[in-house]
Amino acid sequence: MKKEIKIKPFWYSDIWLFPKLITVITSMDAEGRLNAAPYSHIMQYDVMHKKPRMMVGFRQDSHTFQNICATGEFVINCPSADYLPDVMETARFYPEGINELEHTRFTTIPSRKVKPPSLAECPQIAECTVDEIVNLEKSSGIVFANIVAIVVDEKIADMDRGQRIQAMNLPVGLGDEDRVEYFYGIMDNVVHHTLKEAPEGYQAAKLKTALEWDEPAMVALMKVPAMVRNMVMTQTEKHARSQGATRVTATHMRELAEEFGMDEAVLSRFGRKADG
Numbered sequence: 001m002k003k004e005i006k007i008k009p010f011w012y013s014d015i016w017l018f019p020k021l022i023t024v025i026t027s028m029d030a031e032g033r034l035n036a037a038p039y040s041h042i043m044q045y046d047v048m049h050k051k052p053r054m055m056v057g058f059r060q061d062s063h064t065f066q067n068i069c070a071t072g073e074f075v076i077n078c079p080s081a082d083y084l085p086d087v088m089e090t091a092r093f094y095p096e097g098i099n100e101l102e103h104t105r106f107t108t109i110p111s112r113k114v115k116p117p118s119l120a121e122c123p124q125i126a127e128c129t130v131d132e133i134v135n136l137e138k139s140s141g142i143v144f145a146n147i148v149a150i151v152v153d154e155k156i157a158d159m160d161r162g163q164r165i166q167a168m169n170l171p172v173g174l175g176d177e178d179r180v181e182y183f184y185g186i187m188d189n190v191v192h193h194t195l196k197e198a199p200e201g202y203q204a205a206k207l208k209t210a211l212e213w214d215e216p217a218m219v220a221l222m223k224v225p226a227m228v229r230n231m232v233m234t235q236t237e238k239h240a241r242s243q244g245a246t247r248v249t250a251t252h253m254r255e256l257a258e259e260f261g262m263d264e265a266v267l268s269r270f271g272r273k274a275d276g
């Protein structure tokens with residue numbers, strides 16, 4: 001049996017369970033005074049590398065949002081679960097101009113590309129500038145942010161995902177009750193699944209090319225992982241057409257791979273190598 005729930009303000013937190021990333025955003029006001037507060041209304045927006053962007057949602061009267069509107073810069077710091085008490089300390093309603101970090105174990109380090117400092121204790125950091133701000137009427141302020149630098153602890157940079165998950169120990173935000181009781185998940189039981197590919201015949205049958213492909217190009221296309229093969233095919237044909245070609249060659253594929261930053265290292269993450 002199911003029941004429809006009345007949608008009330010703060011539905012996203014009160015009734016709908018949204019496991020989320022926990023971050024501490026550092027920003028500065030126009031006078032250069034530092035501010036820090038936790039934020040988890042955050043997700044990737046442009047996933048490609050040319051203009052990588054995040055989307056972050058704020059209460060419009062929060063100091064962080066006002067600082068971002070005033071200066072156009074901020075830093076997203078991801079703390080480990082060991083720092084949850086400090087994260088909560090920065091969430092308290094201190095008056096404007098108070099540096100919440102003074103009440104925590106967090107220490108600041110200079111950021112690479114923006115003025116607000118980063119938090120040394122956070123293993124994963126994104127330095128951001130404003131691309132666009134949308135003030136939703138009587139609701140959140142949404143910041144579409146350019147990621148100008150991603151900075152991680154040296155020791156985790158080359159780890160595989162499984163090791164990195166353990167080493168970073170990022171808490172998962174599980175919402176709150178009445179803006180006072182906050183709930184978190186801790187990474188002590190991570191489940192790992194391997195995605196199985198669909199049968200090869202089925203994948204090939206689904207592929208409908210609009211242009212002619214020469215053999216090296218087709219061989220290279222078949223080496224692209226099945227889940228992105230259709231998209232790569234469409235994009236490559238679009239790219240070939242933009243050059244006035246009626247036949248797709250391996251050069252078109254290579255040019256497109258370069259444009260999208262799909263080098264050998266990125267492609268090998270999908271389990272197969274680029275070719276041609």
Ligand SMILES: Cc1cc2nc3c(=O)[nH]c(=O)nc-3n(C[C@H](O)[C@H](O)[C@H](O)COP(=O)(O)O)c2cc1C
Pocket residue numbers: 022035036037038039040041042057058059061062063064065087088090091092093094173182
């Ligand atoms: C874990 C956690 C996540 C939060 N996420 C958000 C959020 O995404 N957006 C928001 O407006 N407030 C969020 N808050 C509430 C703000 O952190 C809180 O209102 C804070 O006092 C704002 O500080 P500021 O005015 O210095 O920016 C969150 C609080 C906690 C504890």
